[in-house]
Amino acid sequence: MKRAIGIFLIAQAVLTYLTIKMIYTPFIVRVLDRNTGVMTVSYSFPLTYWLICIALGIMLIVGTYLVFTKEKKQIFN
Numbered sequence: 356m357k358r359a360i361g362i363f364l365i366a367q368a369v370l371t372y373l374t375i376k377m378i379y380t381p382f383i384v385r386v387l388d389r390n391t392g393v394m395t396v397s398y399s400f401p402l403t404y405w406l407i408c409i410a411l412g413i414m415l416i417v418g419t420y421l422v423f424t425k426e427k428k429q430i431f432n
Contacts, residue, residue, distance in 0.1 A: 361421030368414040371407075379404045 381398040388395070 357421045357424060357426065361418040361423075364414050364418030364421065368411045368418060372411050375404065375407055375411075 379400055381400050384397045384399070386395045386397075387393075
C-alpha cells in the first residue's frame with residue numbers, strides 16, 4: 356500500500372510540475388543603458404511558482420521514501 360501511494364505521489368509531482376511549467380510565464384524586465392546602448396533582460400517567476408516547486412519537491416521526496424521503504428512483517432503470537 357505504501358508503494359502504491361509513493362508511486363502516485365511521484366507521478367502527481369512530476370505531472371503537476373510539467374503543467375505548472377507550461378502555465379506560468381516569467382516576468383520580463385528590460386533595462387536599457389542609454390550611455391552604452393546595452394540592454395539587460397531579466398526573467399523572474401512569481402512567488403507562487405517557487406512555492407509550488409518547493410511543495411512538489413517535498414512530495415517527490417516523500418513519494419520516493421514510500422516506494423523504497425521495506426514493509427515490516429508482523430508476527431502474531
